[in-house]
Amino acid sequence: MEVRKEKSMTLQKDMFANHFKRLSRAGEEGRKVVYTFVPGNLNELIRSFDMLPVHPEINALQSAMRKKSANYIREAEKHGHSEDVCTYVKCDVGMMKTGNIGPTGEKLPDPDLLLLSYTGCFTFMKWFEILRQEYNNPPTVMLQVPYQSDGKITPEMTNYVADQLRDVVVPAMEKVSGTEFDAEKLRTFLASSARAEDDLVAILASAKNKPSPIDAYFGGVYYIGPIFTAFRGFDSCEEYYRVLRAEIEERVNNGQGPITPEGQMSEEKYRLVVEGPPNWTSFREFWKMFYDESAVIVASSYTKVGGIYDNGFRHDPARPFESLADYCLGCYTNLNLPSRIDLLEKYIKDYDADGFLINSIKSCNSFSAGQLLILRELEDRTGKAGGFIESDLVDPRYFSPANIKNRLESYFQMIDAKRRTVRNA
Amino acid sequence: MSVKQIIKKCEQLYNDIDLFYVQEWKEKHKSRAIGFMPVYVPRELIHAAGMLPVGIMGAGDLLEIIKGDAYFQSYICHIPRSTIELGISNRLDCLDGMLFPAICDVIRNLSGMFKLMFKDMYVKYIDFPQNFLKTLGGNFYQHELRTMSDDFSQINNVDVNRDDLNRSIKLYNENRAVIKELYDLRSQNPHLVPGSELYLLMRASNVLEITEYTALLREYISETVCEKRPQRDNIRVVVTGVFCEQPPLALIRALENSGCFIVDDDWMLGARFILGDVALSNDPINALADAYLNHTVCTASKYDQDGNKGAFLIEQVKKAKAEGVIFAAPSFCDPALLERPMQQKALNRENIPYTSFKYSENTGQFQVIKEQTGTFADSIKLWGDS
Structure with a gap:
């Protein structure tokens, strides 16, 4: 197979490299730095104060891909x-304790503000409490995002988050940045976000084609990179998604499958929906287990952790704080279990999947608790084959390739058996 | 009743995983019961609607998990699997609802599992405020409280008014005052209130109707001060980290037998969550919200807005004149285990010794833990300040 480097790949690589460069120079250039999380991130707001975001989960997963997480x-x-708790947290703490050298080899600046966007993950709160203690009490602001326990966003929830943004978050950012809040600047960013979101939705929906032109999990984690992190709201982000969309549309027109690290997939034998984050320590080896079997992930829940856009939500400059609130409230891990199951069921049907697979992550209770019930429910509702594998985010001790490969092989056999049964019926 | 009889009664309630007491109470009062998970729920709202609040702390070591394990991976703590086991073995059928307080992602997701698995049951996840400003977190929480109160009224077909709420608030205020009296007595004379007895008394708060429970505690206090019990050369410790999945009773006995007087703890924390009285006022919902925002314990599930991690624990240690801290956390308990290094750092600054271990609600072997805490006690006796 021929390995191709698409223009979008280069664009993304440059975007991240420049961002980390800017971060490394933040101190000398007097730029303020905000540590925050991917789910419920307020990139447009942060950037409207001309501050730079750092996402500790991204540093952790990048460290894992560079084989540094084990030491951290x-x-x-x-x-x-404890060995029992989230390895993202431990990777981040270990990285900080050993000099806070970021993924590009440059030192990351200390936080000027810890923006604890408490969205869909209890551990986030403890994580930033830990960082707050480690960094000797930098300014810290909590944005509580209520859980969608009844499967809907109520006006009280939206108002609570929007009011916190106005009354707590913005004043904290004004104080740290020394800059007055600029509503117009925020609106401009939000309008740009919405345009990029349109393209992202089209990109992920392209997997409805047969063959799918993308892998919506292993490839998907790259596609969500810019919009889930430091770039949403910027022209560069819009450009990235425009280019990526065009590339994918071209692949659709040519009837081509996804691009993998070993080139373009030539056959699509299994179409799967995946629930749960990927393993980052052996990301390529993990992906290879799928494309070697001609299995393509056509939809995944992980690509919705930083925002669900295929239900119609867009950031809205006409109601800036409310739409930021609804964005936070709508992130995947902020959905209750029944809503998560409904969404996965919809994906299985809409993307005409042959089955669904859960990659259960030892570190992540937000995702993992209840996944075995998700598995049962989806099997009952769709009649499709469900598979279950276990690994971890960034701790290589919990990635057992032989075990996972065995399970996947059995799983693909199960799909084959189901197909035969349907054909013979 | 004598101390022995009181403790026997509490132990019967502790062992009552079929909730016979609840069934009898419902039958007798022709009313309903609402279950709740740890740590804290505003039981006053349930009581004001004429229903019985019932704490469900998993099944401890009293129930063999047959089906519950099939719902959770090996790296999830134990309490959700025993709670599911209680549910699918029909032991929770007498409950008309279940409340799941925001404490961690496991209990959060368990609320969704209950919605799917027990469709006839009222299931409510309570999102507590992590913003403690009256106009923000306070307003949000008041809305949560009013919604719950309305739901309870509907479930039990009653109209709950201000007086009903204030009456319940008063009863729970009295109860917390008696619990405080009990804890103070234990702290001053730990040999008179063994940890295992105090634990069983606290566990009784899960089911006993509040007036009966308060009376029982009063009776215990008046009886136990007359008991002749041997003074022991034990060290004084605070046990922390046990606010959700409860330690087995035998583990508490093992800690005591290893040479520790437990002079403060955070087990059954919900009954002590509010510090002091909730105001009796024209707006009892506002009073409950205000108490939560301003007068509650510090624990791992609550955001530490002041950035003063460990201060509350250090205060507990000083107030109880404890010589050390035992960090006991359930395996895979995110809140307790993520909290632990921060608290340990704070204790280090104050030169307060500590030891740590993990347990599970159904742990059956205590020898290693006993040796560890025994060694901890010996080291304090030998090299401590006192």
């Missing part, structure tokens, strides 16, 4: 962090 985790465990 050990370092955190040496400082009393």
Whole structure:
């Protein structure tokens, strides 16, 4: 297979490299730095104050892909962090304890503000409490995002989040940045976000084609990179998604499958929906287990952790705080279990999947608790084959390739058996 | 009743995983019962609607998990699997609802599982405020409280008014005052209130109707001060981290037998969550919200807005004149285990010794833990300040 480097790949690589460069120069250039999380991130707001975001989960997963996370985790465990808890946290703490060198080899600046966007993950709160203690109490602001426990966003929820933005978050940002809030600037960013979101939706929906031109999980994690992190609201982000969309549309027109690290997939044998984050320590090896079997992920829940847009939501400059609130409230892990199941069921049907697979992550209770019930419910509702594998985010001790490969092979056999049954019926 | 009889009664309630007491109470009062998970729920709202609040702390070591394990991966704590087991073995059928307080992602997701698995049951996830400003978190929480109160009225076909709420608030205020009296007594004379007895008394709060429970505690206090119990050369410790999945009773006994007087703890924390009285006022919902925002304990599930991690624990240690801290956390408990290094750092600054271990609600072997805490006690006796 021929390996192709698309223009969008280069664009994204440059965007991230420049961002980390800017971060490394933040101190000398007097730019303020905000640590915050991907789900419920307020990129447009942060950037409207001309501050730079740092996403600790992104640093952790990048460290894992560069095989550095094991040492960082050990370092955190040496400082009393339990082997039972989230490895993103431990990777981040270990990285900080060993000099806070970011994924590009440049030192990350200390936070000027910890923006605790408490969206869909309890551990986020503890994580920033830990960082707050480690960094000797930098300014910290909590944005509580209520859980969608009844499967809907109520006006009270939206108002609560929007009011916190106005009354707590914005004043904290004004104080840290020394800049007055500029509503017009925020609106401009939000309008740009919405345009990029349109393209992202089209990109992910392209997997409805047969063959799918994308892998919506292994490829998908790259596609969500800019919009889920430091770039949403910027021209560069819009450009990235425009280019990516065009590339994918071209693949659709040519009847081509996804691009993998070993080139373009030539056959699409299994179409799957995946629930749960990927393993990052052996990301390529993990992906290879799928494309070697001609399995394509056509939809995934992980590509919705930083926002669900295919239900129609867009950031809205006409109601800036309310739409930021609804964005936070709508992130995937902020949905209750019945809503998550409904969404996955819809994906299985809409994307005409042959089955669904859960990659259960040891570290992540937000995703993992209840996944075995999700599996049963989806099997009952769709009649499709469900598979279950276990790994971890960034702790290589919990990635057992032989085990996962065995399970996947059995799983693909199960799909084959189901197909035969349907054909013979 | 004598101390022995009181504790026997509490132990019967502790062992009553079929909730016979609840069934009898419902039958007798022709009313309903609402279950709740740890840590805290505003039981006053349930009581004001004429219903019985019932704490469900999993099944401890009293129930063999047959089906519950099939719902959770090995790296999830134990309490949700025993709670599901209680549900699918029909032991929770007498409950008309279940409340799931925001404490961690596991309990949060368990609320969704209950919605799917027990469709006839009222299931409510309570999102507590993590913003403590009256105009923000306070307003949001008041809305949560009013919604719940309306729901309870509907479930039990009653109209709950201000007086009903104030009456319930008063009863729970009295109860917390008696619990405080009990804890103070234990702190001053730990040999008179063994940890295992106090624990069983606290567990009784899960089911006993509040007036009966308060009376029982009063009776215990008046009886136990007359008991002749041997003074022991134990060290004084605070046990922390046990606010959700409860330690097995035998583990508490093992800690005591290893040479520790437990002089403060955070087990059954919901009954002590509010510090002091909730105001009796024209707006009882506002009073409950205000108490939550301004007068509650610090625990891992609550955001530490002041950035003063460990201060509350240090205060507990000083107030109880404890010589050390035992960090006991359920395996895979995110809140307790993520909290632990921060608290340990704070204790280090104050030169307060500590030891740590993990347990599960159905742990059956305590020898290793006993040796560890025994060694901890010996080291304090030998090299401590006192």
